Amino acid sequence: MDARATASATTLEPGSVRRFLLENPEILTEDADLMAELGLKAVPPNVVEFVPAALARVHEAHRRESDARRRLEETARENFYAQAQTHGAVIDLLEARNHADLARRVDELAQMRFGLVGGVIALEGPDRTPAGWRTLVEGQVDLILGGSQELTFMGFAPPAVGLFGERRDQVFSMAMIRMAMWEPARQGLIAFASSDPEGFTPDMGHELVSFLARVVERTAERWPVL
Structure with a gap:
């Protein structure tokens, strides 16, 4: 049974969906349209993502x-x-x-x-x-x-x-x-x-x-x- 068949056979509870996505991340990472709709961006595993930290620093500086x-x-x-x-x-x-x-x-x-x-x-x-x-x-x-x-x-x-x-x-x-x-x-x-x-x-x-x-x-x- 492939991954999509497994998903359809699994009860769509939040915990089940999360486990399924952790086991099959390519369902998201290989679907560019879905990633765009969710507001996500795939980053290579060897790249450190600085954007959240940079935004946090900008927000803190603005607050001060x-x-x-x-x-x-x-x-x-x-x-x-x-x-x-x-x-x-x-x-x-x-x-x-x-x-x-x-x-x-x-x-x-x-x-x-x-x-x-x-x-x-x-x-x-x-x-x-x-x-x-x-x-x-x-x-x-x-x-x-x-x-x-x-x-x-x-x-x-x-x-x-x-x-x-x-x-x-x-x-x-x-x-x-x-x-x-x-x-x-x-x-x-x-x-x-x-x-x-x-x-x-x-x-x-x-x-x-x-x-x-x-x-x-x-x-x-x-x-x-x-």
Whole structure:
């Protein structure tokens, strides 16, 4: 009985068909039309077929490229949003009427524009501190920022938690910038708090926060501390 007769005598179950084709591969390999309809290509036994591997590499490279492009687009959108919010915040700050109003606006823009726990302005004594600002003892800015030469801090600093008063339990990361105001200069800082431990991290850029700090400095110097 030849191969085709054997096939007709065999029950057409998937397992039976598979065994038959393994035993009689020429049924497929010698029928070019059938191979074409099935989307298959016969390759000599001494030839290594690189096409599937090459296609897999191309697909993986495309996936990585798409992921990288998506991350860049997301970062660009986030940066654009942050810049737009910062510009709006500057306008809000410049409209402050006095020191207390400036402190209120800093706190409100932190919450409303940036989704943060809050923002505060702090100033070292022993002289009078403006209404609405946090009072610090002399040298406390250095302590909070982690060193006398530090101008900025991004991360979590336990000594700064108290700046946020009753909201201290919500604070898990901060962005803080040193400030100096009036003549003779008095040391102070502006601090923003996030409830997200990754909200502010040491590897983040601080340009926008520093820009806001400079605006607060110049705005505060409009009025004397009464």
